[in-house]
Amino acid sequence: MATILLGVSGGIAAYKACSLLRLLKESGHDLHVIPTASALRFVGAPTWEALSGHAVRSEVWDDIPGVAHVALGNSADLVIVAPATADLLSRAAAGRADDLLTATLLTATCPILMAPAMHTEMWQHPATQANVDALRRRGVHVLDPAEGRLTGSDSGPGRLPEPEDLALAAQALLAPADLAGRRVVVTAGGTREPLDPVRFLGNRSSGRQGWALASRARDRGADVVLIAANVALPAPAGVRVVPIETTADLHRAVTEAAAEADAVVMAAAVADFRPAERAAEKIKKADGVDPAPIALVRNPDVLADLVAHRRQGQVLVGFAAETAASRERLIEWGRAKVARKGCDLLVLNDVAEGRVFGEATNEVVILSGEGQVVAEADGSKEAVADAIWDEVAKILP
Helix, strand or coil, X not given: CCEEEEEECCCCCHHHHHHHHHHHHHXXXXXXXXXXXXXXXXXXXXXXXXXXXXXCCCCCCCXXXXXXXXXXXXXXXXXXXXXECHHHHHHHHHCCCCXXXXXXXXXXXXXXXXXXXXXXHHHHCHHHHHHHHXXXXXXXXXXXXXXXXXXXXXXXXXXXXXXXXXXXXXXXXXXXXXXXXXXXXXXXXXCCEECXXXXXXXXXXXCHHHHHHHHHHHHCCCEEEEEEECCCCCCCCCCEEEEECCHHHHHHHHHHHHCCCCEEEECCECCCEEECCCCCCCCCCECCECCCCCCEEECCCHHHHHHHCXXXXXXXEEEEEECCCCHHHHHHHHHHHHHHHCCCXXXXXXXXXXXXXXXXXXXXXXXXXXXXXXXXXXXXHHHHHHHHHHHHHHHCC
16 A cells, blocks of 8 residues: 555646545555645545545644654655646746645655646646656656646646546556666557558557557656657657658667667557559549559568567567457467467457547457467556556566
8 A cells, every 4th residue: 555645736627636536545545635725725625534534734834743744745655746737837846835735745755746737828838848847857757638628618738637547647656667777669650651642551540559558668667769650649758759650660760779678569550561662743533544453562570570680588569450250269360470470478459340549448468479368458558558568577587
């Protein structure tokens, strides 16, 4: 059981922190709430006390003999601030200590997780971005806000992430740093093969599972390189992103990055084929005339090439997106593929009927190099990412 301080600043999203508190309590953790004076205008102290089981304090003048602002910070295993308003981010970045929450942030020696929530204009303002950058440079884990409906009719980036996502982020920071000192490479997204300067052959991968893998590896202490194939997502903080487009680009980038990697996870949807010829100009249509057939050639098998040139002790993880009629059929195909590829782990998911791509959740079966089912995961893509890293950590030398 971990001791968690939940800081709540004065934004309308403060009500969501009640659900976050409940989730963390149900996971067995001991929660102490430190609201700002403004936060108490949104959710009152009796609510926090009933949910946490502890008295609520918000001022440095509370519990003077116990020196609360030092004692709380020194005793915590994790501090979460949700929501973190623009004002709170500014005061924390400046090192101010004008209430119990900001004073506690200065004395905490444990990980600190901040979840910003504010109007889009406030989040995108250069002053807020400078404060976020300053906090991240000091090692504070500042999440990017979610995008969606805000107060009133406004919509855009600035929404507090859902309590379930915040709880997962908190659990990741509390987990042992089993990837500390490791260098890992993750591929994400879907490669595109140009037909002409306008059109391409591609797939529906959004890159969200690869993004989750990279973020979770970072949270577990790894040095992460994320090779991103056509992904329109904000770069995860603290992760080096290498943007690429085609399978040939990915092959070159992952071969270079894998040279010093302890583990490579090939989560990208890689095109098996590419057009034999790329038209120099946009292919025109002519009335009444069918287009000429497009000849395809094989792309290099990136995973098989990594296996063939792996360095000793390196763990290689493949992905297989299939449209199987049953779980048994999915596993049968997976066993044939892992035997053919020679990777250490193979992550299977069924993408029939548009499942998985672009969604927040995933359902996978993880096979060992010998074709045995070693794990299954069903839930958020972050939870799936943790299940995959759990298996990687077990076999890293």
